[in-house]
Amino acid sequence: MAARQVRIVLIEAAGVALVGACFAFLANxxxxxxxxxxxxxxxxxxxxxxxxxxxxATNTATATSLGQRLAAVGLKLVDQTFVAKAFEDSKQQQHSxxxxxxxxxxxxxxxxxxxxxxxxxxxxxPHLPVVLPAALVAESIIIYCNGGDxxxxxxxxxxxxNAGIPVEKLHVYGGGxxxxxxxxxxxxxxxxxxxxxx
Amino acid sequence: xxxxxPAGGGGATQxxxxxxxxxxxxxxxxxxxxxRILIGVVFVYMGLSKALDPVDFLKLVRQYDLxxxxxxxxxxxxxxxxxxxxCGMLLALGVAVRGTALSVASMTIPFTIVVVLRAIxxxxxxxxxxxxxxxxxxxxxxxxxxxxxxxxNVLLTVGAVWLVAGYGRRAAWRYTLSRxxx
Numbered sequence: 086m087a088a089r090q091v092r093i094v095l096i097e098a099a100g101v102a103l104v105g106a107c108f109a110f111l112a113n114x115x116x117x118x119x120x121x122x123x124x125x126x127x128x129x130x131x132x133x134x135x136x137x138x139x140x141x142a143t144n145t146a147t148a149t150s151l152g153q154r155l156a157a158v159g160l161k162l163v164d165q166t167f168v169a170k171a172f173e174d175s176k177q178q179q180h181s182x183x184x185x186x187x188x189x190x191x192x193x194x195x196x197x198x199x200x201x202x203x204x205x206x207x208x209x210x211p212h213l214p215v216v217l218p219a220a221l222v223a224e225s226i227i228i229y230c231n232g233g234d235x236x237x238x239x240x241x242x243x244x245x246x247n248a249g250i251p252v253e254k255l256h257v258y259g260g261g262x263x264x265x266x267x268x269x270x271x272x273x274x275x276x277x278x279x280x281x282x283x
Numbered sequence: 284x285x286x287x288x289p290a291g292g293g294g295a296t297q298x299x300x301x302x303x304x305x306x307x308x309x310x311x312x313x314x315x316x317x318x319r320i321l322i323g324v325v326f327v328y329m330g331l332s333k334a335l336d337p338v339d340f341l342k343l344v345r346q347y348d349l350x351x352x353x354x355x356x357x358x359x360x361x362x363x364x365x366x367x368x369x370c371g372m373l374l375a376l377g378v379a380v381r382g383t384a385l386s387v388a389s390m391t392i393p394f395t396i397v398v399v400l401r402a403i404x405x406x407x408x409x410x411x412x413x414x415x416x417x418x419x420x421x422x423x424x425x426x427x428x429x430x431x432x433x434x435x436n437v438l439l440t441v442g443a444v445w446l447v448a449g450y451g452r453r454a455a456w457r458y459t460l461s462r463x464x465x
Contacts, residue, residue: 093381093459093461094381094382094385094447095382095385096382096461097379097381097382097383097385097459097460097461098381098382098383098385098386098389099382100379100382100460101369101370101373101379101382101383101386102386104369105366105369105370105386106362106366108365108366108369109361109362109363109364109365109366109369110358110361110362110365112334112365112368113334113337113361113362113365116334116337118335118336118337118338119337119361120337120338120341120357120360120361121357122354122357122358122361123354123357124353124357125353126338126341126353126356126357127345127353127356189338207338207341208338
């Protein structure tokens with residue numbers, strides 16, 4: 086009798102798991118925010134497991150390792166001095182130098198480098214029609230995210246490189262928005278070119 | 284003069300015993316129902332908060348380094364939150380209770396182990412006490428202290444086991460999917 090009950094429970098659990106899995110994948114497919122199963126969201130050269138865990142755990146991605154990863158795919162790592170200088174350059178006003186913010190909308194609208202284009206790497210479709218033409222025309226593109234162990238700027242740079250943007254134009258600002266704000270540099274809130282400064 | 288106990292006396296004791304057992308069983312069933320609905324609501328809430336922002340959950344799942352295969356990573360991040368919602372709804376409504384509770388326990392136990400292991404790594408890396416570790420474990424509640432999270436998960440697991448044991452039948456829509464009499 087007990088064995089029979091156990092069997093019934095196990096069969097029931099298997100049924101719940103099967104139907105639940107179908108429900109889950111269907112819900113993901115129908116959701117506007119659903120993930121694309123076939124997409125590699127983290128295109129990365131091999132990182133050892135230990136280093137990756139401790140790096141993420143301690144919230145520090147060393148500039149050396151980031152620089153090495155970027156160099157491996159032909160990208161350049163730049164610092165705050167380079168970025169501030171580029172911001173002040175007159176070419177920035179002419180859109181020959183552009184900034185791309187690789188964060189999601191809420192972070193972007195809370196504060197970004199003035200004039201920066203938003204490019205949510207994980208949901209690029211809404212941004213591509215605006216970002217790609219601007220990137221093709223620009224002479225220099227500086228991509229950033231939060232800084233620290235944020236990898237989104239790195240992934241966004243690789244994405245743009247694969248989308249046809251010449252690699253020599255692409256620069257990744259490793260310090261990110263946190264570094265920018267720490268130096269009391271101008272910050273714009275809301276949509277791009279809102280003119281609302283923080 | 285040595286008269287035998289009237290049959291009614293032993294019968295009354297037995298009856299009282301049966302009444303007590305009945306009350307205990309009733310209490311156990313109703314407490315199981317409360318636990319069932321509570322776990323159901325928690326799972327629906329936690330699942331939805333992750334399902335509505337799967338990218339964030341994907342990044343959190345990645346931090347556990349369980350698999351470098353992106354198909355598997357995406358499948359887990361895409362399906363797990365909605366599966367939690369599904370199980371939560373079944374429990375809240377009282378459908379296939381024991382099977383669902385077993386599924387819940389099957390998720391909660393390994394997840395707790397994985398979270399504890401990660402917390403140990405963080406504690407070692409940051410040289411802080413285990414209970415001082417605070418991070419977003421991907422549970423749907425944001426950053427939490429590990430000890431509180433472990434306690435919460437243990438309670439959820441114990442609650443799920445209580446349901447698997449057969450409690451929580453009261454106010455259940457279809458407690459078991461098996462045919463009546465099984």
